[in-house]
Amino acid sequence: MNSDDGFLPQVSVVVPVYNGEMDLPELIESLRSQTYPPHRVEYLLVDNNSRDRTSAILETAAKLDQITIRHLTENQIQSSYAARNKGIRASTGEIIAFTDADCRPESDWLENLVKPFVDLEIGIRAGEILALPGKTILEQHADRQNTLSQKHTLAHPFCPYGQTANLAVRRLVLQQIGLFRPYLTSGGDADLCWRILRETSYKMYFAENAIVRHRHRSTIKQLQSQWYRYGESNKYLHELHSVDLMREFTTGEYFYRLARWLLREFPLAAAKSAIGGADLVDLFNTPIGLLNVRARSMGQRQAQLPESAWDIERF
Template identity: 65%
Template sequence: MTTKSNDTLNNKHINYLPKVSVVVPVYNGEEDLRELIPCLLAQTYPSELVEYLLVDNNSSDNTLKCLQTAAEQCPITIHPFSENKIQSSYAARNTGIRAATGEIVAFTDADCRPQPQWLELLVQPFVNLDVAIVAGEVAALPGKTLLERFADRQETLSQKHTLAHKFRPYGQTANLAIRRIALQKVGLFRPYLTTGGDADICWRIQQEYIGKLEFAPLAIVQHRHRTTLKELASQWRRYGRSNRYLHELYGIDLMRAITLSECGYGLVRWIVKEVPKLSLKAALGKGSVIDILSTPIGLFTARARYYGQMSATMPEKASDIDWL
């Protein structure tokens, strides 16, 4: 009996092959496209059922020309577009969504590297009609620097953090798919929002009880971690700004203040207690430099996130929603 049920479910997955539109915003992505396009070419999902809508967002390099060349030369369906009116990845995504003809609209970013079975596995959960959103996993590309290894250890990019959000779960647009009908009902991304739009669109769909969100852990895209303290600070300040904007839109809790005295106490405790203990472990082969530096890097990112949250001001018209 169980075998028959599993066979039926597997057959449903095999037979469920909807038209998919993949939307990718691109800003100064000339270098990224050299690695992204081969990843799109390698997808196992039937190529005749996929269209790739790559949207240049007013780049200053040769991104648009690269998109046009790819559309002419690649055996897959690539449609190049341009969004020059609003400098925002969400506005660029909306441009792609408006041109999309697929039943499912999938999203990734130019600096992501979708694995070959990404689309195939990302689409499968939609066989259940009560599913409106599917989030795939975001894994790290192999890193060599200490900061990359730290972020990998913390699984900074993983969807498990956003899926566990205490307000409502959401998936990051680096690896997300949404039924087009859901976008018709709740609207598109807020085009003037500069961060936090992935949470916002997932929350709007869930608020209207249009469908549930499913996680597809084996539908993987890879992304590179930040390699310098400057890049790391920028990343966590953006997380802080996102928190501020979502607070303005939904009233979610803000991150509490992390004072300099708390940071000072944390560093003193680290030097006096953690460094000797962790250094001994590292010398015995039971630990690493990342273990030793985990506390100061964690304090650094927490302060950056808090600064981003406190210094953020909602962009003008950020609450506006675009519609199909």
């Protein structure tokens, strides 16, 4: 984008950070590389009660003059949505964009994310989320399944939504419908988008060329935690929006899929692997998927929406 295009709104990028010392150096470098004019963007990085060197790293980054980095803190509520609200309320931009500390926006991410807002009917813009290179079988499985792609959430049968790893919203929209629910711990991105699309006339735009790369989970514990939160999100959104989102395998379906893998899929994949036609992901795709489904089911069953999660913060 250049000045000849004429549309250069002031942009605020909000990033919640919790124990992000390992991710922040690469994230900040990605922000420095953005092609959007630096004098038209501020980056608000909100420390959500981290216990590592996050605060020190952000303090140092805020003193650099290449780009405008503002170091904020949200220590009262342990929730990424509360941290995002802190950033929103401190922001000055006409457009407010979101990404996460463990994401790596490509250099033209912000430029491509902001362009469509020249159309005043567009209230939300979702960019694509692709995987960072992964070495473990779990990372490769998630990559092959496009687990984090916005194409899944934008095709949601109830109402489309974009994930906050790569999302932008017009400030006027948030002034109209409110901010994130600060006490919600999962599903807040869907909740915000659904309120916008169902309570206003604004439209959502998908920008496939506005790319953020995200690191997939590399351990079973991390992967199960991710899918458990997906289950919690289903339960919370089920209650907040009175819509049936509870997807769960029965015990019979679960064991049927496992038996089919053992008796049919695994032998076929093993035979292909012997001649170089399959890899470990092909061999163990089904059991990894079943573990994910089990974790999501547990999240759905065990999640309890707190009364405070109904609260919507305002500017």
